[in-house]
Every structure is written in structure tokens, then in C-alpha cells.
Amino acid sequence: MSSEALTRLAEERxxxxxxxxxxxxxxxxxxxxxxxxxxxxxxADGFTTPVLALSAERLEHNLALMETYxxxxxxxxxxxxxxxxxxxxFQRQIDHxxxxxxxxxxxxxxxxxxxxxxxxxxxxxxxxxxxxxxxAGELAADPAFRFVCYVDSVRGVELMDAxxxxxxxxxxxxxxxxxxxxxxxxxxxxxxxRAVAEAVAGTATLRLVGVAGYEGEVPQADPERVRSYLxxxxxxAADLDKGGLFGRAEEIVVSAGGSAWxxxxxxxxxxxxxxxxxxxxxxxxxxxxxxxxxxxRRLTPFARVPExxxxxxxxxxxxQVVSRPTPEQAFADAGKRDAAYDLxxxxxxxxxxxxxxxxxxxxxxxxxxxxxxWLHTEEGADVEVGDWVGLGLSHPCxxxxxxxxxxxxxxxxxxxxxxRTYF
Amino acid sequence: MSSEALTRLAEERxxxxxxxxxxxxxxxxxxxxxxxxxxxxxxADGFTTPVLALSAERLEHNLALMETYxxxxxxxxxxxxxxxxxxxxFQRQIDHxxxxxxxxxxxxxxxxxxxxxxxxxxxxxxxxxxxxxxxAGELAADPAFRFVCYVDSVRGVELMDAxxxxxxxxxxxxxxxxxxxxxxxxxxxxxxxRAVAEAVAGTATLRLVGVAGYEGEVPQADPERVRSYLxxxxxxAADLDKGGLFGRAEEIVVSAGGSAWxxxxxxxxxxxxxxxxxxxxxxxxxxxxxxxxxxxRRLTPFARVPExxxxxxxxxxxxQVVSRPTPEQAFADAGKRDAAYDLxxxxxxxxxxxxxxxxxxxxxxxxxxxxxxWLHTEEGADVEVGDWVGLGLSHPCxxxxxxxxxxxxxxxxxxxxxxRTYF
Numbered sequence: 001m002s003s004e005a006l007t008r009l010a011e012e013r014x015x016x017x018x019x020x021x022x023x024x025x026x027x028x029x030x031x032x033x034x035x036x037x038x039x040x041x042x043x044a045d046g047f048t049t050p051v052l053a054l055s056a057e058r059l060e061h062n063l064a065l066m067e068t069y070x071x072x073x074x075x076x077x078x079x080x081x082x083x084x085x086x087x088x089x090f091q092r093q094i095d096h097x098x099x100x101x102x103x104x105x106x107x108x109x110x111x112x113x114x115x116x117x118x119x120x121x122x123x124x125x126x127x128x129x130x131x132x133x134x135x136a137g138e139l140a141a142d143p144a145f146r147f148v149c150y151v152d153s154v155r156g157v158e159l160m161d162a163x164x165x166x167x168x169x170x171x172x173x174x175x176x177x178x179x180x181x182x183x184x185x186x187x188x189x190x191x192x193x194r195a196v197a198e199a200v201a202g203t204a205t206l207r208l209v210g211v212a213g214y215e216g217e218v219p220q221a222d223p224e225r226v227r228s229y230l231x232x233x234x235x236x237a238a239d240l241d242k243g244g245l246f247g248r249a250e251e252i253v254v255s256a257g258g259s260a261w262x263x264x265x266x267x268x269x270x271x272x273x274x275x276x277x278x279x280x281x282x283x284x285x286x287x288x289x290x291x292x293x294x295x296x297r298r299l300t301p302f303a304r305v306p307e308x309x310x311x312x313x314x315x316x317x318x319x320q321v322v323s324r325p326t327p328e329q330a331f332a333d334a335g336k337r338d339a340a341y342d343l344x345x346x347x348x349x350x351x352x353x354x355x356x357x358x359x360x361x362x363x364x365x366x367x368x369x370x371x372x373x374w375l376h377t378e379e380g381a382d383v384e385v386g387d388w389v390g391l392g393l394s395h396p397c398x399x400x401x402x403x404x405x406x407x408x409x410x411x412x413x414x415x416x417x418x419x420r421t422y423f
Numbered sequence: 424m425s426s427e428a429l430t431r432l433a434e435e436r437x438x439x440x441x442x443x444x445x446x447x448x449x450x451x452x453x454x455x456x457x458x459x460x461x462x463x464x465x466x467a468d469g470f471t472t473p474v475l476a477l478s479a480e481r482l483e484h485n486l487a488l489m490e491t492y493x494x495x496x497x498x499x500x501x502x503x504x505x506x507x508x509x510x511x512x513f514q515r516q517i518d519h520x521x522x523x524x525x526x527x528x529x530x531x532x533x534x535x536x537x538x539x540x541x542x543x544x545x546x547x548x549x550x551x552x553x554x555x556x557x558x559a560g561e562l563a564a565d566p567a568f569r570f571v572c573y574v575d576s577v578r579g580v581e582l583m584d585a586x587x588x589x590x591x592x593x594x595x596x597x598x599x600x601x602x603x604x605x606x607x608x609x610x611x612x613x614x615x616x617r618a619v620a621e622a623v624a625g626t627a628t629l630r631l632v633g634v635a636g637y638e639g640e641v642p643q644a645d646p647e648r649v650r651s652y653l654x655x656x657x658x659x660a661a662d663l664d665k666g667g668l669f670g671r672a673e674e675i676v677v678s679a680g681g682s683a684w685x686x687x688x689x690x691x692x693x694x695x696x697x698x699x700x701x702x703x704x705x706x707x708x709x710x711x712x713x714x715x716x717x718x719x720r721r722l723t724p725f726a727r728v729p730e731x732x733x734x735x736x737x738x739x740x741x742x743q744v745v746s747r748p749t750p751e752q753a754f755a756d757a758g759k760r761d762a763a764y765d766l767x768x769x770x771x772x773x774x775x776x777x778x779x780x781x782x783x784x785x786x787x788x789x790x791x792x793x794x795x796x797w798l799h800t801e802e803g804a805d806v807e808v809g810d811w812v813g814l815g816l817s818h819p820c821x822x823x824x825x826x827x828x829x830x831x832x833x834x835x836x837x838x839x840x841x842x843r844t845y846f
Binding site for chain 1: 438439440442443445446447449466469470471472473505527528529530533534536537547548549550551552553554556557575576578579582599601605607608609610611743745746747748749752754756758759760764765792793794795797807808809820821824825845846
């Protein structure tokens with residue numbers, strides 16, 4: 001990556017663009033503010049609610065755990081960058097051994113390239129002509145740039161070929177195998193996969209380098225169905241290899257793995273047979289970096305393999321109680337603009353008042369308005385106007401995307417860094 | 424507002440921060456790109472999907488319509504800026520006669536002040552000490568800055584007073600009257616309102632200038648319940664006035680009005696009796712600026728008063744079909760990161776292929792992933808990989824907040840401006 005571009009992040013000015021930061025930090029650079037080591041909870045230090053914070057210790061724990069996990073299982077790792085869209089985290093993921101970064105749409109590739117990411121796995125079809133021409137330009141300008149994207153239709157191959165005519169380096173593609181009837185993108189049958197692969201072989205602008213899929217969309221997923229789909233994916237790689245369809249590749253990419261089934265991916269990919277070329281077994285899990293207090297806490301494979309470790313939820317959203325109109329109700333100042341709400345509502349975890357933090361007993365989040373948290377309070381729940389409520393979140397992807405500059409705080413509240421996101 | 428700060432927006436560089444813009448525009452200023460008058464639909468002009476566009480004509484129509492509406496009904500207008508968080512739109516709203524801008528949280532006030540908004544109505548309680556100290560600083564530094572926020576508890580008044588000790592100008596506050604049992608913020612009874620008003624009177628740091636409420640939260644809202652609540656609000660203003668509680672004010676603010684009941688607000692506020700001071704009847708509707716194709720299309724008061732005009736949905740989200748794995752399914756490249764999904768899913772409206780636009784017959788949005796639109800296609804629905812699908816959105820607040828620089832396009836696709844947002 002480009003240390004120069006990352007360094008420039010520390011030179012950005014703290015201003016009205018960024019929520020939750022101390023008003024009196026306006027005009028400081030991000031680096032200067034970080035050097036002040038302000039405390040998130042010290043009123044004099046000026047953080048304003050709502051403010052999302054990442055735990056420094058938990059972030060590092062999660063980064064290290066997935067590095068260990070991937071290495072133990074012989075997997076290359078391209079964590080999905082759509083989760084955080086944070087070049088500083090991309091850098092730390094790469095420092096922790098990641099092969100590259102997975103992304104979903106061309107805009108995200110532009111962000112990664114602006115920060116010098118060398119290997120991008122675009123886990124999506126890409127048929128947009130201006131975006132493809134831009135990719136071709138990046139490939140032409142930087143011999144070290146490696147880019148792979150999906151194909152799942154002959155028409156898509158034709159559109160790509162038309163857009164890329166005259167480009168100097170072929171675009172590497174993998175055939176996406178859909179995860180079952182009614183699942184998301186990807187060819188539904190092995191015959192369709194072969195037809196798409198052959199269409200790729202018929203172009204000079206594309207190069208088939210493997211297969212990929214997303215087991216997270218297996219209908220009625222359970223361990224057996226997920227493994228069955230992943231075995232189909234492995235068999236497809238072997239079949240296309242036997243057919244000579246990876247003839248121009250230097251290695252064969254086999255990729256799967258969201259954040260709910262990477263144990264099944266590890267097991268299944270361990271059984272990939274010898275192919276005609278070296279195999280890059282590429283895992284793409286992204287949510288691990290922050291983990292969460294809801295969806296992924298329930299789904300994480302580490303619950304099935306506790307001997308391999310455990311991820312730790314690294315986000316906490318701090319909101320302030322602004323209204324306490326009845327004994328059963330309280331309202332805090334975080335809303336849909338601040339908290340993920342697509343999979344679960346936030347959960348009240350702790351309450352802070354006068355420097356003392358205690359469990360949020362008897363306090364339940366019952367809804368979010370654009371700019372309010374609705375709290376139901378049981379009899380005896382001790383919550384007052386002015387209290388800070390610490391909220392756990394569910395779904396990292398829709399938590400990161402509501403914050404453009406996120407304080408990273410140590411356990412005592414000392415803010416040691418700020419993470420810039422680009423959504 | 425500050426024309427200098429607005430001018431600087433046109434000097435910002437187009438780069439990886441902004442989704443959907445032409446990759447080859449990288450490095451141009453926003454003003455230079457606008458001057459090129461590129462076409463959203465011309466492949467050579469390079470816009471990439473997903474891309475959200477605002478209709479130039481409809482935006483202007485909506486701005487003019489609400490100006491007329493407010494003027495006709497003798498209402499001052501402080502459109503809720505949380506909807507767009509776009510200083511350029513704030514300026515146009517003020518140019519169209521708005522008294523000021525309504526906001527919800529201190530961060531939004533910082534954005535408004537960075538662009539020189541002179542009158543801010545914070546339709547929310549504010550007890551955050553660092554934010555209050557910053558507000559006090561703004562008031563001290565700029566005699567023309569007018570700021571009003573809500574109070575709904577004696578404890579909130581105490582916290583405000585403590586934070587504002589020593590400030591040079593008092594902070595203007597209005598008592599918020601809750602919209603009923605189980606509704607959102609705001610005192611539940613007139614007795615509580617009076618207690619809060621008296622607490623304000625007991626401080627030197629605050630000045631009571633009126634009452635406010637949000638009829639959009641009236642439980643089981645219907646025209647009669649909404650009017651009944653608004654009449655309580657008006658009566659509360661009269662009662663506090665009679666009690667001499669606005670003694671330090673120069674005018675009495677009575678404020679209500681989201682985007683679903685402003686006809687009831689207009690009717691009820693027309694009946695405000697003579698008070699001891701001039702009355703500022705302040706309407707706060709915000710969603711009108713873009714309107715929508717879902718929630719507010721159903722709820723708009725203009726459906727009840729068609730003789731007063733009609734708002735027009737000004738957003739269209741363009742996504743590209745990247746996968747067509749079965750005759751019943753297609754997938755486009757816009758997802759939760761791009762489209763509002765909190766009140767309704769987007770609706771497929773039109774399909775574009777080869778420069779021809781036609782209705783999206785037989786195409787239904789059935790879901791959103793983070794980065795995909797799930798489309799169900801009926802037999803005979805003509806949609807292919809590469810097609811652009813134009814999507815209507817529901818809920819302006821959660822549409823604007825997914826885009827930081829939004830092309831404004833004329834009906835033929837010519838992009839004439841770019842709207843910067845700050846969330």
C-alpha cells in the first residue's frame with residue numbers, strides 16, 4: 001500500500017465533516033488530535049454524542065485471530081473491505097498477512113487503489129464500461145496491480161470484452177457458482193459455468209483464473225448444505241481445470257467464505273485435489289475486523305470451534321439520554337444515521353454517569369428514529385437525562401458506513417487513533 | 424449564509440471519496456466537472472453505477488411549492504436540514520424564503536455554521552456540555568446567530584445551565600410538548616411544561632421563547648388526533664404567555680410540522696390567538712425537498728389539498744444489472760449502501776438499454792444485500808445484464824445520507840450541478 005496516502009490521512013483537518021469529535025479540535029489535523037490522547041469519557045476532552053468508538057485492543061485481537069486462523073488452515077486471506085472501507089484497516093489486514101482485499105463494486109476499488117492496495121478481489125460481476133476502462137488503465141499503469149472479478153453470464157463476458165477492447169493486460173476473472181435455487185448471483189449449473197468459461201477463453205481481454213462463490217447465500221443453510229455447495233465449487237474448479245480452461249492462468253483461484261461459515265470453507269478447501277497449477281485458496285471474511293454484538297455474534301464459526309479462539313465485538317456506540325418523559329421511556333440522541341438497524345436494533349449495554357459505568361439493567365432499545373434511540377425502561381432502571389448509554393451493534397457493514405472518522409479507544413477511554421472510512 | 428464556503432464546495436476535488444462519478448473526472452474540481460455538463464446516460468461521459476441523481480426540475484419545483492405554501496398560510500419556514508444535510512440546499516431553501524434551518528443534533532449545527540447559516544432551530548433536546556459550550560461560543564462570536572433548542576425536563580434545564588455558566592448570551596429554548604402517551608420526546612402534561620418553563624425562568628443562561636412539538640409522533644394519528652394535539656400545543660403557548668413565562672423573549676415561537684401533517688399545522692396555527700408578543704409560527708417540514716416514491720408519496724398533505732399543488736419525487740437511483748442467473752431473477756449493483764430501505768424497498772421504475780428508456784414492467788425489487796439489489800422478473804420481463812434500472816426510493820432522510828456528492832440532472836440526463844452532503 002501507499003504509506004504516503006495513509007500519512008496524508010493524518011494530515012486531514014478535523015472539522016464539521018466528522019461527527020462526534022470535540023468541537024474545540026476543529027482545525028487540528030487528525031494526527032495532532034490523536035497525539036493529544038483525549039479521553040472519550042472526559043467531559044473536558046469534548047467528545048460529543050452520538051459517537052461511535054472502536055476498541056483498540058479488540059480490533060488488534062480480531063486482526064491477529066483471523067491471521068492465525070487463515071494460516072493454520074492454509075488459506076490465503078482477502079478480507080472483504082466493503083465492511084469497513086477503511087484504508088488504515090486494509091493496511092493492518094495486509095500487515096497481518098492478508099493476500100489482498102476483497103471488494104464489491106468499482107467505487108470501492110477506486111478507494112483501495114487511491115491507497116495503493118496491490119491485490120483486489122472483486123467478489124462481484126462487473127460489466128460497467130467506464131469502470132472497466134478505468135480498471136484497464138490501472139492494470140496498464142501498474143504491473144504489480146493484480147485484479148480479479150466475477151463472471152456469471154456469456155452476455156457479461158461479451159460486455160466486458162467490448163469495453164476492454166484494446167487494453168494491454170487481460171482482466172482476470174473467476175466463474176461464480178450460485179449457491180443454489182433462489183440464491184444470489186452466480187451460474188446455477190456446471191454446464192452454464194462451462195459455457196461462461198468457454199466464452200472467456202474466446203476473448204483476448206479476459207483470462208479465466210478460477211472459481212468463486214458465496215456460501216452465505218446457500219438457501220436454508222446448515223453445515224451439510226453449505227459443505228455440499230462448497231464441494232460443488234471445488235469440483236467445478238477441478239472440472240474446468242481438466243477441460244484446460246485455466247490454460248492462461250499462473251495459479252488457480254478457488255474462493256469462498258463470508259463470516260458465518262469459514263470453518264466449512266477451511267474444511268472443504270483442505271480437500272481440494274491436486275490441480276494442474278498451484279491453487280490459491282482464498283477466504284474473504286470481512287465482518288471479523290470489528291465483529292459485532294448481534295448477527296455475527298450468533299453466527300460466528302468460532303462458536304462451533306471454540307478451541308480456535310473467539311472474536312470480540314469492537315464497536316460501541318455512545319449516545320446521550322436527552323429526554324426521560326415517563327418512567328417507562330427514555331430517548332437518546334443516536335438514530336438511524338448512527339447505528340446499524342438492518343439486522344437487529346442496537347442493544348443497551350452500559351450506562352455512564354459521573355465517570356461511573358454500570359450495566360444497562362432494565363433498559364431495552366425498542367426503536368430508532370432518524371436521530372433518536374427509543375429506550376424502554378423497566379421499573380427501577382436507573383437512567384437520567386445526561387447519562388451516556390453504550391450500545392452494542394449488529395452488522396459491522398451498516399455500522400462502519402455511518403461514520404467517516406471513528407475514534408479508536410483503549411479500554412480506559414483514551415483515544416489513540418482515528419479510522420477514516422470511504423463509503 | 425457564507426457564499427465563500429459554498430464557493431469552496433465547487434473547488435473540491437472529485438476523487439475516490441465520491442461514488443458514481445466518472446473515473447476520468449478524478450482530479451477535476453466539482454465546478455469544472457459541472458461545467459462540462461456531462462450526461463448521466465452517455466457511456467462516454469463515464470458515470471458509473473450505482474449512482475443517485477436528483478432531478479434539477481423537480482428539486483426547483485419542490486423548493487418553490489413549499490415557499491408558496493408557507494407564505495400562503497402565513498407560516499415561517501425552517502425546513503428540517505437533517506433530511507439532506509446539504510448546505511447548497513440550505514442556501515436554496517433560504518433563497519426560497521426560509522426563516523432558517525431546523526436540525527436535530529449538534530453535529531448538524533456545526534455543518535450549518537460552517538456554511539454560515541444564521542438561524543438554527545434545533546428540534547431536539549440538547550444537554551451535551553461540550554456541544555453547549557460550542558454553541559455559546561458561536562453565539563458570543565456572532566451577534567446575528569440565532570439558535571433555539573428544546574427543553575423537556577427540569578434536569579435537562581439544570582444540565583444546560585451548568586454547562587452554560589458564564590456564557591455571554593442566553594440560549595433560547597422552547598418547551599417541547601410530547602405528542603401523546605407512548606410518543607417520543609417532550610413533556611407529557613401541561614403541568615410538566617410549566618415546571619420546565621419555570622426552571623428555565625430561574626436561570627440566567629437560558630431564555631424561554633416558545634413551545635414546539637412534532638405531530639408526526641401522535642399515536643394512531645388521524646386528522647382529528649393530530650389537530651387535537653396541535654391545539655394543545657397552541658393552548659400551551661397561550662397559557663405560558665399568560666403566566667408571563669416569555670417575559671424575556673422578543674417574539675413567541677410556536678413550532679410543529681413534519682412532512683405528513685403540515686396542512687393540519689397550517690389550519691391550527693391560523694387560529695393562534697393574540698399573545699403578548701408577535702408570534703413566529705414555524706413549520707419544519709424537510710422531506711419535501713426531494714420528496715419520494717414511497718412513504719411521503721403516500722402521506723403527503725398535498726393529497727388532501729390537491730388544489731394547493733403537488734410535490735414531485737426528485738430522486739432516482741440508477742443501478743446496473745450485473746447478473747441474470749434465472750428467468751425469474753436479476754441482480755443489480757445497488758444495495759443497502761446506496762438505497763433507503765428502512766420504510767420500504769426501492770421500486771423498479773424504468774429500464775435503460777442502448778439509450779432507450781422504458782417502464783420496468785414485470786420487475787419487482789424483493790430485497791437488498793449490502794451491495795446488491797434483488798430483482799424478481801415476471802415471464803416476459805425484458806431485462807438483461809448491462810441494463811440500467813432506475814429505482815424510486817422511499818424516505819429522503821435515508822437516501823441522502825448514503826451519498827456525499829449527488830449529481831443534479833436535467834430531464835435529458837445533463838448533469839448541471841453536484842450537491843455535497845455532510846452526514
